[in-house]
Structures are given as C-alpha cells and as structure tokens.
Amino acid sequence: MRISRKLSVTAVAGAVLLLASACGSSSSGGSGSGGSTARPNPPAGTAASSVGAGEGALNIIAWAGYAENGSTDPAVNWVKPFEDQTGCKVNVKIGNTSDEMVTLMKTGQYDGVSASGDATLRLIYGGDVAPVNTDLVPNYKTVSDFLKDKQWNSVNGQMYGIPHGWGANVLAYNTAVVKPAPTSWSAVFDANSPYKGKITAYDSPIYIADAALYLSKTKPDLKITNPYALDDTQFAAAVDLLKQQRGIISKYWAAYTDEVNSFGAQESVLGTAWQINVNLINGEKKVAVDSLVPSEGATGWSDTWMIATKAAHPNCMYKWMDYIVSPSVNAQVAEWFGEAPAQTLACEKTTDKNFCTQYHALDAAYANGISYWTTPTKNCLDGRGDICKDYAAWVQAWTEIKG
Numbered sequence: 001m002r003i004s005r006k007l008s009v010t011a012v013a014g015a016v017l018l019l020a021s022a023c024g025s026s027s028s029g030g031s032g033s034g035g036s037t038a039r040p041n042p043p044a045g046t047a048a049s050s051v052g053a054g055e056g057a058l059n060i061i062a063w064a065g066y067a068e069n070g071s072t073d074p075a076v077n078w079v080k081p082f083e084d085q086t087g088c089k090v091n092v093k094i095g096n097t098s099d100e101m102v103t104l105m106k107t108g109q110y111d112g113v114s115a116s117g118d119a120t121l122r123l124i125y126g127g128d129v130a131p132v133n134t135d136l137v138p139n140y141k142t143v144s145d146f147l148k149d150k151q152w153n154s155v156n157g158q159m160y161g162i163p164h165g166w167g168a169n170v171l172a173y174n175t176a177v178v179k180p181a182p183t184s185w186s187a188v189f190d191a192n193s194p195y196k197g198k199i200t201a202y203d204s205p206i207y208i209a210d211a212a213l214y215l216s217k218t219k220p221d222l223k224i225t226n227p228y229a230l231d232d233t234q235f236a237a238a239v240d241l242l243k244q245q246r247g248i249i250s251k252y253w254a255a256y257t258d259e260v261n262s263f264g265a266q267e268s269v270l271g272t273a274w275q276i277n278v279n280l281i282n283g284e285k286k287v288a289v290d291s292l293v294p295s296e297g298a299t300g301w302s303d304t305w306m307i308a309t310k311a312a313h314p315n316c317m318y319k320w321m322d323y324i325v326s327p328s329v330n331a332q333v334a335e336w337f338g339e340a341p342a343q344t345l346a347c348e349k350t351t352d353k354n355f356c357t358q359y360h361a362l363d364a365a366y367a368n369g370i371s372y373w374t375t376p377t378k379n380c381l382d383g384r385g386d387i388c389k390d391y392a393a394w395v396q397a398w399t400e401i402k403g
Contacts, residue, residue, distance in 0.1 A: 040379060042155055043127035045309055051136050051318045054088040058316040061104050061113040063303070065337040066164070066324075067092045076336055078329050085323070088316035105129070111311040112320065114164060116301050117152030117373035118206045122391070124160050125377075129306040131158045137322045143342045146367045151228075151381055152374040153304045161304035162321045163342040165334055167359065168300040168370045169202065169210065170291040172273035172281075174263065185214045185294050187270055189245055196248035200262055200271030203252035205391070205398035206373050209299050210272060211238040211245075213371055217296040227299065228374040229381040235389045235397070242401045252402070256280070263287060275359055276338030293369055300370035302342075334359070340367075 060067060067090065070077035079090045093110065095101035098119035105113055105128045115123055123129045134140045140162055147153075147163035154160060173182055178195060188199050189211065201207060212227035215237055224234050250268045253259040259277050262268040264286040278291045305324060307317045323329055325342055331349035334341035340361040341347070347356035360366040374381060380388040389397075 039155055039381075040125075042124045042160075045127070045130040047131040047133040047158075048136060048314060048318060049133065052315050054086045054316045054319055055313040056087055056089060056316075057091065058088045058112075058313050058320055059091045059093070059110045060317075060320065061093045061095045061101050061110050063114050063116075063337075064094045064096075066114050066303075066333060068333075068336065076332075078324075078332050082320065082323050082329075086316065086319045088313065088319060090320070102126070102128075105308060108308070108310055110308055111313045111317040112305060112307045114303050115161070115306050116303050118204075118375055118391075120152050120160065120304055120306065121375035121377060123306060124155060127309055129160055130309045130311075132161055132307060132321070134159050134162070136318055137162055137325070139322050139325045139327075139343060142327075142344050143325060144344055144362070144364070144367070146364050147302055147342050150302070150372065152302060152372055161306040162325055164303045164305055164325065165330075165337065165339040165342055166300065166302040166367070166370075166372070167275055167339045168293055168298045168366070169272050170275060170278070170298060171294050172263070172271060172278050172289050172291040174266070174269040175288045175290050177266075177269045181290065181292070182270070183292075183295055185210070185296050186218070188248075188272070189214055189241060191244050191248065193248055193270075195270045198250050198267070198269040199245075199248050200251050200253055200259055200268035200273075201245065201249055202272050203254040203402075205394040206299075207272075208235075208238050208242065208394055208397065208401075209371065209373070211241045213299060214296050215241060226380075226382040227371050228376045229384070229388050230376070231380070231384070231387045232389070235393070239397045239401060246401060246403065260284070263289060274338070279338070279358075293366070297369045297371060300372050302372045334361075 067079055068076045069079035083089055098116050101113050101115060102119050102122050104110060105123055143163050147166060171182060187193055209227040212224055212230055215222055216224035222234050222237055230238060251262045256277050259273060260280045263281045264284055273291060278289050281289045305321045311317050327343055327345035328349045330341040330343035331346035334346060335350055335355055340359040344362060347361055350356060356362060376389060376391050376394055378386050378388055378390045
C-alpha cells in the first residue's frame with residue numbers, strides 16, 4: 001500500500017538555502033556512494049548516551065502507512081502495542097512530501113521523522129536532526145549492512161538515523177506489448193523508442209538522477225560517478241536528455257495509483273516504477289507487467305527514522321526507533337507499505353513467505369546496484385568540491401523540463 005511521495009516543485013524553502021550554505025566549503029576524500037567521502041561537518045549535535053524511561057508521549061512525522069494505529073484498518077495496528085509496552089502515547093502527523101516533512105521538522109514540534117534520502121541531508125545540515133547513538137538501538141545490529149553509513153543517512157562516519165525500508169525504481173513493462181523484454185533504460189530515454197507516446201516517468205526533481213545514472217554508463221566522457229553529484233556540464237546533459245524525453249512521455253506519475261491506472265488502461269506500456277506498483281497492476285489482471293533493474297542500474301529510496309535535535313521526548317523516540325525495526329514490526333510495515341524491510345530478521349516474520357524474495361530484501365548485490373535518493377548539494381557528494389548543482393537548481397530545472 002505504497003503512498004505518493006510527490007515533491008513540490010514550488011520554490012524550495014529556507015532549508016535548501018541553509019543546506020547549500022552549510023555545504024559550501026571544500027571537501028576532501030574519494031568518490032563512491034557510501035559514507036566514506038569526507039564532507040563539511042553539520043551543525044554541532046550530540047548523540048544520546050543513554051535511554052531512560054519514556055516521557056509518556058511521542059510526536060512523529062511519518063509517511064502514510066509507516067505508523068498505523070488501526071484507523072485505516074482495525075487489523076493493522078503496531079502503534080498501540082508500542083504504547084502499551086512503553087507508555088509513550090504516539091501522535092502521528094502524516095507527511096505528504098519530503099518538502100513538507102522538512103518544513104514541519106523546523107517547527108520544533110516533533111520528536112522524529114521517517115525521512116527519505118531527498119530530505120535527510122537538508123535535515124542534517126539544517127541542524128534539525130541529531131546524531132544517533134546506534135548502540136542504544138539494539139535491533140540496529142541486525143539491520144542490513146548495505147543500508148548503514150551511507151551518504152543519505154550519515155556524515156563522516158556518524159549515523160543520523162536508523163534505516164527503515166528500501167526499494168529500487170525499476171523498469172516496468174507490459175509483457176504483451178514490449179517485446180523483446182527491455183534490458184536498458186534506453187527504452188525510455190531514446191527519442192526513437194518504439195514505445196514513444198506510451199512511456200511513463202516519475203514526477204519529481206529527483207528523477208533527474210535517473211537520467212544522470214543512464215548517462216554515466218552511455219556517455220562516459222561526462223565522467224558522472226554519482227548521479228546526485230552533477231557539475232554544470234553533467235547537469236545540463238541530464239536536463240537536456242529529460243527535455244528530449246518529454247516528447248515521448250504519455251504520463252508523469254507521482255501517486256502510485258496514477259501509474260497503476262495508466263498501465264491498466266494501456267495508456268502506458270513502459271516506464272519507471274516501484275515494485276508495489278507492478279504488484280498492484282498485475283493484481284488487477286487487466287494487463288501483465290514484469291519489471292527489472294536494467295543493465296545501467298537503478299535509482300531507489302532508503303527511508304530513515306531520524307530524531308529531532310531538540311526532541312521533547314527523546315527516550316520515547318529512541319524506543320520507537322528500536323521498536324519499528326524489530327523483526328516482527330518491520331515485517332508488518334514492509335508488507336503493508338510495499339517495500340523491502342531494513343531488518344534482516346523481518347523475513348522470518350512476514351505473512352507471505354515469498355515476500356522478501358519478491359522485494360530482494362536480503363540480496364546485497366541487488367541492493368548495492370541501487371543509487372539511493374540523496375539530497376544534491378553544492379559541495380559535491382563525490383568529493384570534487386563546490387561545483388555541483390544543489391537541490392534548488394534541481395527543482396527549478398524540473399519545472400523547465402515539464403514545461
């Protein structure tokens with residue numbers, strides 16, 4: 001039951017400007033998609049040294065489906081057991097977009113947030129979230145290693161959250177129409193694609209990274225090593241490719257239901273998708289759809305529970321972070337939401353015993369082939385210094401791409 005993650009393409013709030021400023025100094029270190037490249041330090045923050053008794057309340061911002069309390073479906077409720085165990089009364093504010101989550105966290109009214117990678121660095125460099133002492137989260141030990149100490153959830157070896165769930169942005173296709181099965185993203189980027197006018201794409205500035213990833217393999221002279229770290233030339237090439245692609249797009253989608261309906265009506269036969277979208281399309285039985293990670297790899301998301309710098313209920317938030325990635329609960333969330341669980345032991349607890357296989361939950365090779373959403377910053381994430389386009393530039397470009 002994956003929910004829309006549509007990003008606002010209006011002017012970016014002050015958090016982006018603060019992020020650009022904080023990342024404006026030169027960095028050193030090598031390249032790569034992990035957390036090893038040295039970057040400017042975020043505003044000073046201190047991780048907790050211990051977790052005491054709960055304070056009796058917890059105020060969190062979450063994607064719809066991440067903190068279910070029985071109000072959506074009486075049978076789907078992992079909030080009440082947490083409340084019963086800890087005495088922490090949970091108040092959930094649904095965040096509809098990453099931009100909205102960043103804005104809400106700046107109010108100081110919330111103890112934590114389930115942030116995607118296109119928001120995490122804004123929160124870290126904005127001083128809105130604190131470093132996390134992972135020793136105080138026992139269930140962190142068995143979280144998949146390929147989700148730890150990455151550029152979207154850590155800075156210079158310090159974790160700023162607890163991984164929750166993840167997935168790839170796969171290439172989906174109508175098996176009756178798209179023959180032979182595609183193996184490359186060229187099927188959606190080639191101006192002469194035989195499926196032009198029947199192609200769908202994700203409606204978000206972060207989709208620029210999909211074009212950059214494709215160009216990193218098809219135009220090596222651009223020397224793109226990280227699709228979220230683009231200098232002027234690299235960025236222009238990605239934007240130009242997407243402007244060209246605009247002419248062969250049938251529909252941009254933000255809510256998962258938009259893509260499900262588009263494939264069901266055969267308005268679209270090919271395009272970027274989430275695995276849950278593919279499952280829902282096939283579940284309707286109007287058309288048969290398959291999906292894959294093409295030869296160039298894929299972008300994707302990894303969500304992180306982060307604690308507010310000035311959390312009013314830090315003990316309850318630490319208890320929540322440990323609880324939500326416990327095997328049984330992480331399994332429930334993953335199945336309800338439609339994503340791979342971060343907790344390796346969750347696969348033993350899923351109702352559908354094929355669930356983790358379907359979502360590649362324990363497949364490190366599959367996971368490591370994903371370029372996870374990471375907030376673009378002026379200070380290049382690949383260590384080249386202050387020459388990259390920041391998130392504000394991505395937002396402006398996306399508006400131009402869509403016309």
